[in-house]
Amino acid sequence: MKHLDSLPHPGLYTFFHAWVTLLTAGAALWHYQMGHFDRILLPAALSMALLTATLMSLGTPSARRAAAIITLLASYLLCAELLRHGEAPAMLWLGFPPVLTTLLLSTRHALCVNLLMAPVWLLLNGNWPSLIASLSYLAVSLVGALARWEMMRQLTLDKLTSPHDPECDALSSDMIAERLPQEHKRANALGRRLSVLVIHLPQLEMAHEQFGARLRLELLQRFCQAARRSCRLDDTLGRTGESLLWMLLPGTDENDALMTRNRLLTTLNDTAISETGHLSAMVVACTLHPGESLPAFEQRLRIKERALMDSTP
């Protein structure tokens, strides 16, 4: 489920780190004003660490994760210092660390860290913790995990209920895997033909390496547009892999499938893209034999896919 843990909004995320840095620096100044000179060192030193975290939060995803860990550790220390001094209401500060952990780390890590840190927070002020304090801490940690789980549930639900591929105007791989058996069954039940065009776009990987993600996406979308123009309304285009697509052609025999293939290749030839010239695709037509079972047909399609991938230089 890790891939479903979303990255936070970059601007707000950096703003949060900057905000905590300012607060920590402010705390140091506050202690100076109040004359608590012995308490200045910790916030002053930590505000430097937090400043680093703020700058790191502008960087790559791994730098952002590291920034989260620095901010988390710094906040833990500050919170421990507050609790240790006993001037703040202990119950109020007890809720802070689990919530911060939940917001900064991924769901599973956050829950583990919260449970592992439970004895530390509960025993920090030197007394044996009350039942209410322990229960409250556990409840807040678990409530945080529930909120994150709910978010993940929504992301899964979105993925499972949208038939379209997130990147282009084609069906998603789950959906096309569901559609092929349906078409196979329909072809058998009504006694119709079924053909599938197996399509490989060799330019995608090259475009990604040389020109970046934007051109890869444009190639993919331009291909789907061209494919839509060259097929009938009731043909289905779906994505089965990074650079692989299937076009299901119901009621189509081998000759018609080859004609569709040629029409598609001609349309692609006319599609100009400034960086790569025209769009190129490798297309193989595959027709369902009478009486062929679904696993056999699907395996034939997979073999064609692999052959197309292997034949690319």
Added chain:
Amino acid sequence: MGSKYKVGPLQAAMLGCALLLIMLALSAPMLPSGMLLVLAGLWLTGSSLTLKCSVRWPSSVPWQLLPSFLLAGLFNVDSEHQTVWLWCFALLLMLPQPIWLMILHSLLAGYAVWQVQADLDVGQTLLIAMLLVGLMLLGLARAREVQSAWLRIGRRRRLIPGARLWSVHQLGEDLPREVVRSEREGSYAELVLIRTQGRQFWPLMSKLSQRLNDYEACYKLDNRTLATLLISRDLEQARERRKTLLDDMPTPLRSRIVTLARPLTLASEYQALRDQRQPLIIIEEG
């Protein structure tokens, strides 16, 4: 299918959390706050038990109001002992929700801080308020991607993961496609509209999808109306299938079956079904 819609672990966590809340309620120093905690526990228990069905409900139901009000209620009745919950307002902002709810959460968080500050000095109040603002912003930052996913779920095509139940929007696309296709193939396709009572909807839907072929799907037109495209080899097979399809369905039922061979629009057929007095109308040829 790569991933499945699993709710088991979430359900267990919700029940565990409900148990914790009820234990907290039993040891709460004051009665009103204890009752609020019990309420929260019951709510979590209830929603964990209905989690499987919850995909059937519209995602726009603002259930986030309930935890928000419960939190604010805790600070209203017993701000002295329940301070630990203050930071949970930041967790609330992480959830996908409409903007007015986010504003409401922020206002209620402000109220909670106001309630808490009676026991604190100025410096601490300032620190707590500022930290809470920071955490709430972080919660908003987390919410970004889920927010757009949640908006997409609101107008999703497939209504329940794994089931062949689609939205009316999808039928609007599938209908012209099927008209073209069945004409080319020479198959006999019909639009079937079935209207029943609100509480019969889900039994009807499960019965209907059992009787459909794999390549046919159900569409939900509204809370009482289901549609499907029935595809048969020829008129004779269609007549047979109609009989088995509508046999022994939960009553009362009003259905309308129209061949796709004659020009039709979904809107006019839907209206005709609503106006129709007879329980069954079949239109075979134009």
